[in-house]
Amino acid sequence: EIVLTQSPGTLSLSPGERATLSCRASQSVSSSYLAWYQQKPGQAPRLLIYGASFRATGIPDRFSGSGSGTDFTLTISRLEPEDFAVYYCQQYGSSPMYTFGQGTKLEIK
Amino acid sequence: QVQLVQSGAEVKKPGASVKVSCKVSGYTLTELSMHWVRQAPGKGLEWMGGFDPEDGETLYAQKFQGRVTMTEDTSTHTAYMELSSLRSEDTAVYYCATRWRGAFDPWGQGTLVTVSS
Numbered sequence: 001e002i003v004l005t006q007s008p009g010t011l012s013l014s015p016g017e018r019a020t021l022s023c024r025a026s027q028s029v030s031s032s033y034l035a036w037y038q039q040k041p042g043q044a045p046r047l048l049i050y051g052a053s054f055r056a057t058g059i060p061d062r063f064s065g066s067g068s069g070t071d072f073t074l075t076i077s078r079l080e081p082e083d084f085a086v087y088y089c090q091q092y093g094s095s096p097m098y099t100f101g102q103g104t105k106l107e108i109k
Numbered sequence: 110q111v112q113l114v115q116s117g118a119e120v121k122k123p124g125a126s127v128k129v130s131c132k133v134s135g136y137t138l139t140e141l142s143m144h145w146v147r148q149a150p151g152k153g154l155e156w157m158g159g160f161d162p163e164d165g166e167t168l169y170a171q172k173f174q175g176r177v178t179m180t181e182d183t184s185t186h187t188a189y190m191e192l193s194s195l196r197s198e199d200t201a202v203y204y205c206a207t208r209w210r211g212a213f214d215p216w217g218q219g220t221l222v223t224v225s226s
Contacts, residue, residue, distance in 0.1 A: 033211035037154075044204055045154065047214035056214060088154055092211035097168060098144070098156035 002027050004089050006101035012109040019076040021104045023089035028069050033092035036065055036074045039103075040085045048087075049074060076106075084108050111135045113205050113217035120223045126193040129220045131205030133186045142208035143188045145179060147201040148219075157190070159208060195224045 003026040013019055023034070031052040037045035047056040049065035052072055062077040076083055089101040116130040133141065144159025158169035158179055167179050178191045188205055203220045206213035 035212035037213075044206075044216035044219050045213070046216075047209075047212050050210050050212040050214075056212075090154070090212065092208075097161070097170075098159075098213075100154040100156070102153045 002029065002091055002093065002099055004091060004099055004101035006087075006089060006104045008104060009102075010105045010107060012107050013079055014109045015079050015081055017079050019074075019079055019083070019106055021074040021076075021087055021106070023067075023072040023074070023101050025070045025072075025091060029072075029091045030093055031068050034065075034067070034072050035090045035092075037088045037090065038083075038085045039088065045088060079106075081108075111141065111207055111215055113207070113215060115203075115205060115217040115220045118221040118223070120225065121195050123196055123224055123226055125195050125224075126191060127195060127222050128189055128191040129203050129205075129222065131188045131190070131217050133188065138181050138183050138186055138188060143179070143181065144206050144208055144213060145177075145190045146204045146206055146213065146216075148204070149198070149201040152201075157203075162208075192222075195222075197224050200224045 005024045007022045034052040036049040038048050039045040048059050048063050053065045064075045066073050084106050086103045086105050088103050092098050112134045114132045119127050121127050142160045142162050145157040147155050157173050161168045176193050180189045200223050204216050206216040
């Protein structure tokens, strides 16, 4: 089973700063099948990045994804107030077919 | 574009079953790969199962095998997830979501299922 470990658990930053979120896999993950989501309280997750580096429709270009193999990163170049939320990475591949990281909470400092 | 609208909140007793619906608009169910993900209160996301277009089968996460059934009614454009033998640990928000390029997009609004005696 592929386990995704996200770090840090909580990230405290101010608007305008750069955020770097990490997702590490216990085994190699196909870059084609690594995604990132944003979830705000009381809302369903929203797809931000698919295929490790492709922005989903309507996602601002301050969000970017990178990485390959076992190490992936979500970067938010300049934080806006609406970016403070919980972020999850997710992989598709080995059994179980889909797994999520435990999440990183991005909070206002 | 695809839109998913789920049924309302449910309260069930331990041992009972729950059936959550997810109505699709914008596309037909046969064009989609529907999946279900749950989220316990204050916890992360957990994939339960869904349709695998490569195999043409519905696959279930091992944790839920034998307890979950996912079906579709193409005449009403509605997908269903039924979970049986409910226990308190099944209290969660249940989401339907369509698979797209290995990811899930879009998602339904979620259905809270509370299991309590």
